[in-house]
Amino acid sequence: MDSQTRKESICTSTMIEQPCSNPRCFFCILKEPKSSIRRGGIKRCFEEMPVSDNEEHVLVLSALWNIAMTHPNDPEFPTLGIFKCMANLISRGINDRAWLLAGQNIYLPYYAAHIIGSYTMNKVEFAEKAVESGVITPLIELMSGRMTWVEQRVAVRALGHLASYDQTFEAVAKHEEITKMAISLASTCLGSVFDMFVGVKDKNKRLNYHCDLLTRGIGGVELQNRKAEEWASQMQCWSIHLLNCFAVKERSIDIICTRGFLEDLCEMWGGLVNHTSPAGVGLIRVLCYTKAGRRGVAESKKVIKNLCNLSRSSDDWQYMGIDCLLSLLKDPETRHKVIEIAIFFLIDLVELRTLKERSNVGETITRTLLLDFKESNSKIKIDRVQKALQEIWVLKVDKRKKENLMSREKTEETKVMVSLIKQQGNQSFVLGKIEEAALRYTEALKICPLKFRKERTVLYSNRAQCHLLLSDCDSAISDTTRALCLSNPPNSHPKSLWRRSQAYDTKGMALESLMDCLMFVNSCCTKPTKDVKIPYYAMRMISKQMEATCIFAASRAKLTNTYVIRTHESGNENVDFIHDNGVKGKMIENKAFMSSLSTILEEPFTSNGGSSSRRKLERARRRKNSALSFSY
Structure with missing residues (x-):
């Protein structure tokens, strides 16, 4: 970044317009036209800043943060000692509480850690210089919770960048406690952010500098909560990224593969807030690439089920x-532990062609499941597994061979027969003979050639609707999954998506x-029509599930249960909860950090007519959905 660009950036971010009489003013030094004088002045400022007391430090670091975020590859500041300066500021903030609480110094450790992370995210040479400058120890202290969750977020981000390079990984890895700290942070950070910020009933008791950092001083409670949710998700994802750096190097695998943490990882899906982060499953996938990792993953039935x-x-x-399941199934040591569960899910995917630019996915799944099919009589003693393997063999091997020998005329005759049986099933369904309709669709599927994918899609989807009406959610999920695998592109058949969504909802x-x-x-939105109307029942489902999948849903549920229990025990409805956020004294104006949370429940579906009207509306909605969602 050239000198003029930096001047404009600094002046814009700090809003400094009046001339300055301070010869050591950082902003004035940046405006110095002579490069040698400017660089010398910047270097001197970086050396003096950690040991001097100046209320303008927060302005300087705010400007440096802005530059680091917008120009992270500019080598000037990293070569002039910014990393050592930031490390010393963090250390002083942690060890000198009086200084930290003076003026606006409370912001400095956050900005300092953020600056380190921004400059080290792209350039390995900057990462090496940061390690040489001693940034790791103060970052680890921040990550350990010496201040608050806000500083933990940027500390784990910076450490993740340093651990991602081969040249600096060992410098991070030699601190043995960091793996356990990352595991703890990934597992508890959502609850901590909720307890210390989002869940605080009296919003005036939130730390002011947290609110300022989240919204840059603009926006009310709603924006603060939304940003806090985003930051909490980022902190969890960055903690997982740090662990991922260890797993890639096959380090600390045994520590990461504790059953409790692996089961926690299954709930860290990401995607809803951080759209590019695979979160927990990404780490599980890396673990499945190592023998020790596969052993650990295979030990937990809950992880396999997820x-x-x-x-x-x-x-x-x-x-x-x-990918994870296939890795586990290909390993002889873990195959027998996994196949007893996995086969009843993967059997629904054997006709899947492409997925995320991966071709022949179903064929790969089939070959993996049938690896030892000929020897299965001696190796797999479970009848249900044997039956499932036999079903795959009949569908993907025997049936394909028979169809290859069929003449064109015979194929067309079979297609006509399938259509007739399907119509019989449709008629039975209309007459309310749901079980009979399901049998007709099954009969049609048995004779329908594999190459008639559209016909098979409708048959599976229609049979799934029958299973839904018969309250057999597992079979409905299985059939809709098979229909979605046959659709082109995969997972695009609307009615199967809606039916499976209903089945999943019923199963919780x-x-x-x-x-x-x-x-x-x-x-619905991709249809070539001007007036796109999203069904009410779909939006109602989305609203319900968004509430259930909110990253703070578990914290709210836990607090609700605790509130009920404590209210019952105390006989007092106004029960407060005490939270120690790790930063006391002037930062919270010498007040006890108290917060109580109201019970958060889904609003009941009511109408003016009372419970009777509600039941009538529900019945009408179900009839409407059934009529709209059945395909012939």
């Missing part, structure tokens, strides 16, 4: 769930239901 659910969802990270799988419902709404 990977299975992901593998047949419309989540953006569906392919990661499939909010995230999976939400993803399918979003895909369903998206398909």
Whole structure:
């Protein structure tokens, strides 16, 4: 970045317009036209800043933060000692509480850690210089919670960048405590942000500098909460990224693969807030690339079940769930532990062609599942698994061979027969003979050639609707998944998406239901019509599942339960909860950091007619949905 650009950036960010009489003013030094004098002055400022007391330090660091964010590859400040300056400012903030609480120094550790992270995210040479300048120890102290969650967020971000380079990884890894700290932060950060900020009932008791950092001093409570949610998600994702750096190097695998943390990872899906982060499943996938990691993942049935659910969802990270399961199934040491669960999910994906630019996905799944099929009589003793393997063999091997030998005339005759049986099923459904309709669709699927993918899509989807009406949600999910695998592109058949969303909702799988419902709404918006109308029932489902999948949903539920219990025990409805945010004294104006949370529940679906009218409206909605969602 040239000198003039920096001058304009600094002047804009600091709003300095009056001439300055201070010969050591950082902003005046930046305006110095002579490069040698300017660089010498900047270097001297970086040396003096940590040991001097100046109320303008916060303005200087705010400007440096702005420059680091917009021009992270500019080498001037990194070569003049900015990393050592930032490290010393962080250390002073942690160890000198009187200085930290003076003026606006409370902002300095946050800005300092953010500046380190911004300058080290792209350039390995900057990362090496930062390590040489001693930034790791103060960053680890911030990450450990010596101040607040706001500083933890930027500290773990900076450490993640340093750990991502081969040249600086060992400098981070030699601090053995960092892995456990990252695990703890990933698992607890959402609850901490909720307890210390979002869930504070009296909004005036929030730390002012947190509010300022979140919204840059602009915006009310709603914007603060939205940004806090985003920052909490980022902190969790950056903690996972730091652990990912260790897992890639096959370091600390045993520590990461503790069952409790692996199960926590399954809930850290990301995507809803940080759209490019695979979050927990990304780390699980890396672990599955190592033998020790596969052993750890395979030990938890809950983790395997979550990977299975992901593998047949419309989540953006569906392919990661499939990759993890295939890695576990290809390893002889973990195959027998995984196949007993995974086969009943992956069997629905064997006709999947492409997924996220990956071709022949279904064929890969089929080959992996049938690896030892011929020897399965001696290796796999579970009848259900044997039956599922046999089903895959019949569908993907025997049936394909028979169809290759069929003449064109015979194929057309079969297609006509399939159509007739499907019409019989439709008629049975209209007459309310749901079980009979399901049998007709099953009969049609048995004879329908594999190459008639559109016909098979409708048959599976219609049979899924029958399963829904018969309250067989697992079968409905299985059939809709098969229909979505046959659709082109995959996961694009609207009615199957809606039906699977309903089935997931019935099973209490909010995230999976939400993803399918979003895909369903998206398909409505892609129709070539001017007036796009999103169905009310879909928006109602989205609203319900967004509430259930909010990153603070678990914290709210936990607090609600605690509130009820403590209110019952105390006999007092006005029960306050005490939260220690780690920063006391002047920062909170010498007041106890107290907060109480109201019970947050979904608003009841009511009408003026009372419960009777509500039931009538619900019945009308169900009849309407059933009529709209059935495909013939």
